[in-house]
Amino acid sequence: MDRTRIRVFFKCSAPLIFWLCLLSTFFLGFFWQTSEGHWLNRGISILCETQSRLSRNKTDLLDNSPEIELPRMVYTKAHIFKPLRTDVLTVTPWFAPIVWEGSYNLDILNEQFRQKNMTVGLTIFAIKKYVVFLQRFLETAETYFMVGHRVKYYVFTDRPEAVPNVTVKDGREIVPLKVQNYSRWQEISMRRMEIISYFSKQRFINEVGFLVCVDVDMRFNDHVGVEILSELFDTIHPGFYASERKAFTYERRNNSKAFIPQDEGDFYYAGGFFGGTVDKVYQLTKKCHEAIMADKNRSMEAIWQEESHLNKYFVYHKPTKILSPEYLWDNNFGSPQFLKKKRFLAVPKNHAVIRNRRNSHLKC
Numbered sequence: 001m002d003r004t005r006i007r008v009f010f011k012c013s014a015p016l017i018f019w020l021c022l023l024s025t026f027f028l029g030f031f032w033q034t035s036e037g038h039w040l041n042r043g044i045s046i047l048c049e050t051q052s053r054l055s056r057n058k059t060d061l062l063d064n065s066p067e068i069e070l071p072r073m074v075y076t077k078a079h080i081f082k083p084l085r086t087d088v089l090t091v092t093p094w095f096a097p098i099v100w101e102g103s104y105n106l107d108i109l110n111e112q113f114r115q116k117n118m119t120v121g122l123t124i125f126a127i128k129k130y131v132v133f134l135q136r137f138l139e140t141a142e143t144y145f146m147v148g149h150r151v152k153y154y155v156f157t158d159r160p161e162a163v164p165n166v167t168v169k170d171g172r173e174i175v176p177l178k179v180q181n182y183s184r185w186q187e188i189s190m191r192r193m194e195i196i197s198y199f200s201k202q203r204f205i206n207e208v209g210f211l212v213c214v215d216v217d218m219r220f221n222d223h224v225g226v227e228i229l230s231e232l233f234d235t236i237h238p239g240f241y242a243s244e245r246k247a248f249t250y251e252r253r254n255n256s257k258a259f260i261p262q263d264e265g266d267f268y269y270a271g272g273f274f275g276g277t278v279d280k281v282y283q284l285t286k287k288c289h290e291a292i293m294a295d296k297n298r299s300m301e302a303i304w305q306e307e308s309h310l311n312k313y314f315v316y317h318k319p320t321k322i323l324s325p326e327y328l329w330d331n332n333f334g335s336p337q338f339l340k341k342k343r344f345l346a347v348p349k350n351h352a353v354i355r356n357r358r359n360s361h362l363k364c
């Protein structure tokens with residue numbers, strides 16, 4: 001019946017509908033532009049404002065970012081066909097430098113760092129009998145570590161009264177920090193991750209630009225300076241610098257958080273010398289501590305404790321700089337040709353006296 005009627009109706013009213021739509025679009029657009037109070041409009045303007053404030057901050061940064069301008073310096077220039085070291089790898093495939101003697105110009109690096117006006121924090125743990133290492137550690141650090149720069153030695157110990165009174169140069173300071181001791185040595189070693197992450201947030205972030213975290217049973221034997229600093233760095237373990245992956249003593253049990261499969265990993269990194277900017281060290285130590293606790297909850301302990309977790313972390317967070325074994329050597333490994341300097345050396349331990357129980361191994 002009504003099909004024709006309906007068709008006629010639509011035919012007649014089509015232009016009307018068209019004009020109605022056009023008009024409403026126009027009015028909607030008008031109110032969109034003018035009505036300040038509209039909730040959608042308010043939302044949009046807040047968004048725009050935040051955006052412009054953000055980009056204003058970025059622009060401010062452009063104008064106020066500190067400039068590092070070197071003075072006139074005279075030195076032998078680098079030459080494309082004369083690599084500074086031909087016997088060792090000096091850069092990783094992800095373009096992180098590997099620091100070897102002869103591969104850097106310390107004057108340039110020192111000048112750049114000085115202009116940043118930063119302090120370096122060095123963390124060491126001397127718990128229970130390990131306080132005996134402090135004297136020599138601190139004395140040799142004063143001779144070789146970050147000479148000419150500001151340093152804070154953060155000494156974590158259960159016996160602050162046993163921290164020796166070593167005289168330090170201007171701009172340098174020894175800060176004893178009391179921590180509890182743990183009965184198991186593995187716990188002492190692993191809890192360093194928890195303590196460093198906690199103090200990074202509570203204190204280090206406000207006091208230093210970089211953190212260097214090392215073992216205390218060591219002595220400085222040659223220059224260790226700003227050439228080591230970068231966002232995130234670690235040292236190649238002196239026992240594995242030439243090893244194939246399969247020989248790395250990574251955690252191989254796949255139910256541990258530190259598990260690394262046979263076909264992954266770049267280097268075997270030492271747990272006894274790592275560091276970086278405070279934010280990066282915080283992320284690393286926090287994540288390693290969480291992984292250690294997750295293992296603990298399943299009654300697991302990684303084969304080389306925190307060193308295993310550190311190695312796992314570096315598989316997926318590549319270090320931005322790597323220190324050659326010059327920076328962590330043990331004379332038990334001899335004196336190979338490529339090793340031009342032994343900058344930081346393991347102090348032989350009288351295991352019977354200093355330790356409660358630990359099989360002699362080559363973890364650094």
Ligand code: 4GW
Binds near residue numbers: 126128129130215272
């Ligand atoms: C076995 O009886 C022990 S005790 C193994 C480590 C112990 C220990 C370690 C300790 O009693 N007190 C202490 O402060 N530590 C800290 O952990 C100290 O900073 C030490 O350098 C670090 C790692 O232990 P380590 O140097 O003995 O480990 P390795 O032999 O792998 O360098």
Ligand code: MN
Binds near residue numbers: 215216217272364
């Ligand atoms: Mn050690």
